[in-house]
Amino acid sequence: MSFSWLLVGAACGGKAPEAGNPAPASQSSASPPASEKKPRVALLSPGPISDDGWNAFGYDALKIVEKELGCEVRQQQVNDSPADREQGFRAFAQEGFDVVIGHGGEFTDQALSVARDFPQTTFVVTAGDRAAPNVVSVVFDTGQASYLAGAIAGLMSKTGRAGAVGGQEIPASARNLYAFRNGARAVNPKMDVPVVFIGNWTDTAAARQQALALIDKGADFLIHDCDAAAAGVFQAVKERNIRAFGMQKDQSHLAPDHIVGSPTSNPQGLAEVVRRILRKEQKGEVVHLGIRDNAVGFAIKKGFIPKDIESKLNALTLAIQKGEIDVFKEQP
Numbered sequence: 409m410s411f412s413w414l415l416v417g418a419a420c421g422g423k424a425p426e427a428g429n430p431a432p433a434s435q436s437s438a439s440p441p442a443s444e445k446k447p448r449v450a451l452l453s454p455g456p457i458s459d460d461g462w463n464a465f466g467y468d469a470l471k472i473v474e475k476e477l478g479c480e481v482r483q484q485q486v487n488d489s490p491a492d493r494e495q496g497f498r499a500f501a502q503e504g505f506d507v508v509i510g511h512g513g514e515f516t517d518q519a520l521s522v523a524r525d526f527p528q529t530t531f532v533v534t535a536g537d538r539a540a541p542n543v544v545s546v547v548f549d550t551g552q553a554s555y556l557a558g559a560i561a562g563l564m565s566k567t568g569r570a571g572a573v574g575g576q577e578i579p580a581s582a583r584n585l586y587a588f589r590n591g592a593r594a595v596n597p598k599m600d601v602p603v604v605f606i607g608n609w610t611d612t613a614a615a616r617q618q619a620l621a622l623i624d625k626g627a628d629f630l631i632h633d634c635d636a637a638a639a640g641v642f643q644a645v646k647e648r649n650i651r652a653f654g655m656q657k658d659q660s661h662l663a664p665d666h667i668v669g670s671p672t673s674n675p676q677g678l679a680e681v682v683r684r685i686l687r688k689e690q691k692g693e694v695v696h697l698g699i700r701d702n703a704v705g706f707a708i709k710k711g712f713i714p715k716d717i718e719s720k721l722n723a724l725t726l727a728i729q730k731g732e733i734d735v736f737k738e739q740p
Contacts, residue, residue, distance in 0.1 A: 447479045457483065469676075476679065477682065493514070497515075498526075509533075512578070541691075546681050548677065550704055552698050552728050556671070556725060557706070558594075562591065566628055568599055569628065571604070571623070583736055586603060606637060609635040611640075615641050623644060632652070653667065653670060673703065
C-alpha cells in the first residue's frame with residue numbers, strides 16, 4: 409500500500425477507543441498472567457484464509473487476539489451450508505471455547521440457534537444484523553470506503569459505466585456494493601452501475617464470467633465483494649485492461665497494473681470487540697464500526713489518481729467522518 413487516506417489504527421486492549429481516537433500503544437497488550445487459564449477463541453471461516461481478502465482479514469484478527477490478548481486460538485474453514493456452520497459452532501462450544509466467531513453474515517441464524525444451548529459461550533458474527541444476550545454482531549461499515557471508490561469511478565470513468573460483483577446477497581455485502589454505486593452517482597448522476605451476485609464466495613469462473621459481461625457492456629471500473637471468487641474478477645480486469653478496486657484488504661498486488669485501491673477493514677477492530685467480550689464489557693448487540701472508529705480505511709496506489717480528484721476525495725472522507733454524508737442512502 410503506498411498510502412491510505414483513512415487512519416486504520418483501531419486499538420486492541422485497554423478501554424475501547426472513542427470515535428477517531430485510537431488507544432495508545434501502551435494499552436495494546438492484555439495478556440493474562442501466566443497463572444490464569446488462557447481464554448479460548450475460535451474462528452469459523454467460510455473460505456480459505458489465503459484469499460488475501462475477507463477470510464484473510466478474519467484470520468489477521470485472530471492472530472492479533474492470540475498475540476495481544478494472550479488467547480488460545482483455533483481456525484476452521486467450513487462448507488457453505490447451514491448444517492456445517494451449525495456443527496462448527498457446536499463443536500467449539502462443546503470444547504469450552506469462550507468466544508466463537510462466525511466470519512460472515514451467513515452465520516447469523518446458526519449463531520442464534522446454537523447460542524441458546526451454550527449460554528457460557530459468546531458467539532460473534534461479522535457482518536451480521538441481529539443479536540442475542542450472548543450473540544454479538546460486528547458490522548464493518550466498509551461501504552464508507554466503497555463510496556469513495558465509487559466517487560473515483562464516477563470522476564474518472566470514460567464510459568459513464570462501472571460495475572460491481574458480489575458473492576451472496578447478504579445485507580452487509582450488498583451495502584458495500586450499493587454504497588459504491590451511491591458514491592459514483594453522487595459525483596456523476598448519470599453513472600450506470602449495475603450490481604450482480606454470483607450466489608457464493610468461491611466460484612472464480614462465475615465471478616470472471618459476470619465481470620466480463622459487465623465489461624463488455626461498457627464498464628471501465630469494477631469493484632467486488634466476493635471473497636476468494638474475486639480472483640475471477642481480477643482475471644477479467646487484466647484480460648480487458650480496465651481498472652478495478654479490491655476489498656477488505658489492500659489487494660493491489662493481485663493485479664498491480666489495474667487495481668486503483670481497496671476499501672479495507674481493520675482487524676484490530678474485531679480484536680477489540682473480542683477483548684471487550686472477555687472483559688465482560690460487551691453486551692449482546694449489533695456493533696457498527698467505520699471510519700470514525702479507525703476500523704475502516706481506503707488503501708490507494710500512488711500515481712493512479714490525479715491531484716484534483718484526490719483533493720475531492722479527501723473532502724468526501726472528511727464529510728463522512730463528520731457524519732455529513734450517508735453513504736448508504738440511495739442516490740436518485
